[in-house]
Amino acid sequence: MELTRRETLAVGGAALLVAGLPMPAMASAVDDQINAFTGGADVAEGGIDLIAPEIAENGNTVPIEVSADGAASILVLAAGNPTPGVGTFNFGPMAGESRAKTRIRLAGTQDVVAVAKMADGSFARTSKNVKVTIGGCGG
Amino acid sequence: MASGVRPRVKVPKSASAGDVITIKCLISHPMESGQRKDSDGNVIPQSIINNFTCSFNGETVVNIEMKAAISTNPYFEFDAMVPEAGEFEFVWDDDDGSTYTDTKAISIG
Numbered sequence: 699m700e701l702t703r704r705e706t707l708a709v710g711g712a713a714l715l716v717a718g719l720p721m722p723a724m725a726s727a728v729d730d731q732i733n734a735f736t737g738g739a740d741v742a743e744g745g746i747d748l749i750a751p752e753i754a755e756n757g758n759t760v761p762i763e764v765s766a767d768g769a770a771s772i773l774v775l776a777a778g779n780p781t782p783g784v785g786t787f788n789f790g791p792m793a794g795e796s797r798a799k800t801r802i803r804l805a806g807t808q809d810v811v812a813v814a815k816m817a818d819g820s821f822a823r824t825s826k827n828v829k830v831t832i833g834g835c836g837g
Numbered sequence: 838m839a840s841g842v843r844p845r846v847k848v849p850k851s852a853s854a855g856d857v858i859t860i861k862c863l864i865s866h867p868m869e870s871g872q873r874k875d876s877d878g879n880v881i882p883q884s885i886i887n888n889f890t891c892s893f894n895g896e897t898v899v900n901i902e903m904k905a906a907i908s909t910n911p912y913f914e915f916d917a918m919v920p921e922a923g924e925f926e927f928v929w930d931d932d933d934g935s936t937y938t939d940t941k942a943i944s945i946g
Contacts, residue, residue, distance in 0.1 A: 759908040776906050780872055783904035787915075790897025794857030794916030798899065801908040803870065834908075 728777045732813055735773045735786075736821045745822035746772070746814040752827075757804040757834030765797035766814035766822060772796065773815075777825075778808025803834035842866050846927055848941040852919045860891065860898075863912045864929055864937060870905040886911060886937075888930040894923040919943060 732741065746766035754760040764772045764787065774784040787798045796814075804810070811825040846862040864886065871883025885905055891898040898917045917925070922945045929937040 779906055781905060784906040785904055786902040788897075788900040788902070790892070790899060792893045792896045792898040792918050794859075794918045797916055798901070799912075799914035800901075801912050803906045803908050 728775050728782050728811060731773070731775055731782060732811070732823070735813055735815070739819075739821055741813060741821040741823045743823060745816075746812055746824045748774075748810065748812040748824050748826050750810055750826045750828050753829045753831070754804060755831045757806065757830040757832055759801040759834070760804050760828060760830070761799065761801050762810065763797070763799040764812045764814075765795065766816070767796065768817050769796040769814040769822075770817050771815045772798070773813045774802070775811040775813075776802065776804055776808060777811055779803070779805045784810075804828060804830045806830050806833045842931075842937055844927060844929065844937055844939040846925075846939050846941055848925055848943060851944045851946045854920060854945050856919050857916050858919055858943075859914060860917055860925065861912070861914045862889075862891070862927060862939075863910060865910050866929075866931075868905070868907060868909045868911060872905070884932050886929045886931050888928075889913065890928045891915070891917070892926050892928075893917060893919070894921070898925070919945075921945065 749763040764774060766772060771786055771788040773786050775782045776784050784802050789796045807829045809825045809827050813821060813823040815821055842865055844864040848860050849858050852858050866886050869881055869884040873881050875881055883905055885903060887903055889901040899915050901913060922943060925941045927939045
C-alpha cells in the first residue's frame with residue numbers, strides 16, 4: 699500500500715494526538731492527590747529534599763530519600779505510573795528527624811513528586827526527574 | 838496471607854539517652870501491584886502491605902501508608918529518638934487482613 703504525502707501527514711498527526719492525550723489525564727490525577735493531601739492550600743516550592751537517582755537502570759527498585767525539616771508528613775507521588783500514589787510518611791512524636799528512605803517502582807522515565815506538610819500547617823513540594831531504563835510495572 | 842513473609846529489623850542494641858538512632862527494616866513480601874498479568878492474560882489482583890507503623894514504648898515513631906508503587910520486599914530507613922530504654926514495635930498490615938509484627942529492645946548505656 700502506498701501512502702500519499704497527505705495521508706502520511708494525517709496518520710502522523712493522529713498518532714501524535716493519541717500519544718499526547720494521556721499526559722493531561724495523569725497530571726490531573728497527581729494534582730487531585732496533592733489537593734486531597736493539602737486540602738487545596740497553597741504549596742510552596744522548596745523546603746523539602748528528595749534524593750533520587752538521575753538514571754535508574756531497574757524501575758522495579760528505585761531508591762529514594764525524602765527529608766524536610768519540621769515536616770509532620772510527606773506524600774510521595776510518581777507522576778508517570780498507572781496509579782500515581784507511592785506512599786505517605788507520617789512522622790510521630792518519637793521520630794528523630796523527618797527523613798525516610800525506601801525503594802519504589804517506576805513504570806518509566808518520569809517525575810517523582812514529594813509534598814511535605816509542615817508542623818505549622820504550610821506545605822512544600824519538590825520534584826525530580828528520574829530516567830528509567832527498564833520499567834517496573836510488569837506486563 | 839502471602840507465604841514466606843519474614844520481617845527483618847536492624848536497631849542498635851544500646852544508645853545514650855536522647856540519642857537519635859537510625860532504624861532499617863525490611864520485610865519479604867511480593868507486593869503484587871495489580872498491574873501484572875499471568876500467562877493467560879488475566880490480571881493478577883493487587884496484594885500489598887498497605888501500612889507500616891513503628892512505635893517506641895507505645896508512641897509512634899513513623900507511620901507509612903503504602904501504595905502499589907512500593908517495591909517488592911519493602912525497605913524503610915528512618916530516624917528515631919531514644920529518651921529511655923524500651924522496646925520498638927514494628928507492625929505491617931497486609932491487604933488480606935493479616936499483620937506481621939516484630940519487636941526490638943534497646944538499652945541505655
